[in-house]
Amino acid sequence: MTRTIRIEISKNGRIEMDFLGFPGETCLDEEENLTRILRSLGLWAVPITIERKDVERIKRELGAEEERRKEVKAE
Numbered sequence: 491m492t493r494t495i496r497i498e499i500s501k502n503g504r505i506e507m508d509f510l511g512f513p514g515e516t517c518l519d520e521e522e523n524l525t526r527i528l529r530s531l532g533l534w535a536v537p538i539t540i541e542r543k544d545v546e547r548i549k550r551e552l553g554a555e556e557e558r559r560k561e562v563k564a565e
Contacts, residue, residue: 492510492511493509493510493511493512493520494509494510494511495507495508495509495510495520495524496508496510505535507521507524507535509521510551511551518540521537521540525537
């Protein structure tokens with residue numbers, strides 16, 4: 491699965507990040523790297539909550555990625 495970081499910023503400034511395709515705890519390392527980069531740009535993104543994905547959610551995400559790959563190959 492391709493590693494992807496989805497970032498959504500709401501109108502009130504809340505930042506939501508979703509890490510897809512990162513095995514194990516590597517997503518936490520990437521979150522720290524991203525936070526450090528944002529701080530170097532003057533943006534402070536402080537994690538308030540971290541939601542760990544359960545096995546079922548990961549399977550759904552992997553399935554969705556596989557479907558996208560099939561669609562691209564079919565074209």
